[in-house]
Amino acid sequence: MNRDEIKTFLPHREPMLLVDDSEVSDGVAIAHYHVRGDEYFLQGHFPGNPVVPGVILCEIMGQSCCTLIKDDLPGRTPFYAGLNEVRFKRPVRPGDTITIEGRITDRRGLIFFVDAKATVDGQLACKGKLMFSLIDNK
Numbered sequence: 338m339n340r341d342e343i344k345t346f347l348p349h350r351e352p353m354l355l356v357d358d359s360e361v362s363d364g365v366a367i368a369h370y371h372v373r374g375d376e377y378f379l380q381g382h383f384p385g386n387p388v389v390p391g392v393i394l395c396e397i398m399g400q401s402c403c404t405l406i407k408d409d410l411p412g413r414t415p416f417y418a419g420l421n422e423v424r425f426k427r428p429v430r431p432g433d434t435i436t437i438e439g440r441i442t443d444r445r446g447l448i449f450f451v452d453a454k455a456t457v458d459g460q461l462a463c464k465g466k467l468m469f470s471l472i473d474n475k
Contacts, residue, residue: 338404346407347400348414352377355397356437359404366439368401374431389429394463395420398453402439402467406449413471418448423465433457439467447471 338359347354359368372379372389379387389397403415429435436456443450447470454464 343404346410347403348410349400353396354400355393356400356404359401361404364405364440366402366405366437368404368437368439369434370397370401370437371434372429372431379431387431391423391425391463394425394429394435394455395423395465395467397435398437398439398455398463398465399467399469401437402451402453403469405439405441405451406469406471409447409471413447413473415469415471417468418470419468421466421468423463425463426461427457429455429457429462435462442466
């Protein structure tokens, strides 16, 4: 899926759409985001030494994992319900392409539990257990 296809089910839009492409196969999502360097979140984090903030890495993982539940998204918005065991292992900088891998580990109604990891050039940058709740748009 490219960005235009992702926009058909994910409610995020620029500058908060943080998935360039995604492929879902056998219950696993593999997605990518290329850090261009002009993103708003790099402007003050940190001057002269830009690093993608950890909370943004979590958002990138979350949006990427939402491609797993695209059939449940129409008419709903995914909200984080929890982040557990999140670990940051290496900084992510402008020019890096982040590869995200996610898989659903459990589901309870419209609450999804996902294991996710983000790598750059094969090196682990971030990992965690994410929980989403889908809320009806009203």
